[in-house]
Amino acid sequence: MPFTAEHDALRESIRAFVTKELRPHAEQWEHDEWFADWVFPRMGELGLLGLRYPEQYGGQGGDYFSALVLSEEMAGCGSGGVGMAVAVQTEMATPPIFKFGTEAQKQQYLxxxxxxxxxxxxxxxxxxxxxxxxxxxxxxxxxDGGWRINGAKTFITNGVRADFIVLVCRTGAQEDGARAITLFLVDKGLPGFAVSRKLKKMGMHASDTAELSFTDVEISDGAVLGEVNAGFYHLMWELQGERLIGAAGAVAGADLCLQETLRYVKERHAFGRPIAGFQVTRHKLVDMATDIALVKSFIYQLAERWDRGDYPVAEISMAKLAAGQMATRVADGCLQLFGGMGYMDEVPVSRHYRDSRLIRIGAGTDEVMKEIIAKTALGL
Ligand SMILES: Cc1cc2nc3c(=O)[nH]c(=O)nc-3n(C[C@H](O)[C@H](O)[C@H](O)COP(=O)(O)OP(=O)(O)OC[C@H]3O[C@@H](n4cnc5c(N)ncnc54)[C@H](O)[C@@H]3O)c2cc1C
Structure with a gap:
């Protein structure tokens, strides 16, 4: 088992925080399509936004498994959007600052x-x-002395509430493709940087998703993150860690969905018996539990390799693909077992059904994962 007693203690404390301080607000935040502004500072105060960053930057100095524990436990907050917003902060936007940023950038942003x-x-x-x-x-x-940005971004998680963005820009000819892309650290308040729209979504309601526009936004040379024209390669590194954490969160969500359903099938009666009494129901649930266990153990195995400094791109792509497909299959199967109640907004499985669909699109679609696997593992 990759988890130590320290990870177990961390899991317990995160679970207590999630249950006491986040879960009671889930319905309200979903309804408001916005979670409370105190969540980030509170999680910062508890040390949860820097679990695997060094203490010199205010982190806890933990390993990759501590981040995995956070991702799994956030699934219990009852609103996928909150876990996603936190994951964007800890696993998408800040890792490139830690890995490629200057000391000044780390102090200013990380x-x-x-x-x-x-x-x-x-x-x-x-x-x-x-x-x-x-x-x-x-x-x-x-x-002179910096850069001028023009363009637009869309579907940006935390885009409405963000104070700054790690922005991916073209810094050369369009024909140069991946070889002319650079990362920049851009503050929200700069003239010409606007949130053009807060987007409405089918799920992940508590998380804000924005369309952003940039009109002659002036930034200094100090805003370049990493090397000029190496941004695409910096991003590809970042995406691997993000995909694995996302996959772990999806599996944890599927597991919770299964647990909800196990309770329901024992209580709900039809034709004079609990619906768990039908063999077809039991077998469906067994298939789900088996799928969850398999994908989970594959993710843990890859997390150990990632933590050691390995770079298993093909396998991480497989894990994300498998986790996404499994999570949506489980959500669909669970919803079916709830019957009409499964279609109602008030039960967690219907929210999970909507939320889980994103994992097959965000951070690289199923088809993109398949293309990576075809190239890197099958030589096609
Ligand atoms: C809720 C939400 C939050 C998001 N958060 C962020 C964020 O914080 N930051 C960010 O930058 N982005 C974010 N995204 C964007 C997300 O990463 C993209 O939507 C995703 O990468 C797919 O890109 P696309 O929407 O342009 O689809 P497209 O690229 O237009 O793809 C459309 C379809 O074509 C398929 N396709 C494309 N290319 C190929 C190919 N070569 N072979 C086979 N099929 C192919 C795709 O798989 C897909 O099925 C978010 C998206 C959502 C919905």
């Missing part, structure tokens, strides 16, 4: 993000480029 004083977003996707990251068109052009 330290307050870990403390929960600043909210971060990561801006890759554009109205005309999602899966094809190398096709992005938001430009950063060199000007």
């Amino acid at each position: 330290v307050p993000a870990i403390a929960g004083r600043k909210v971060a977003a990561l801006g890759i996707t554009e109205p005309d480029a999602g899966s094809d990251v190398a096709g992005i068109r938001t430009r950063a052009d060199r000007v």
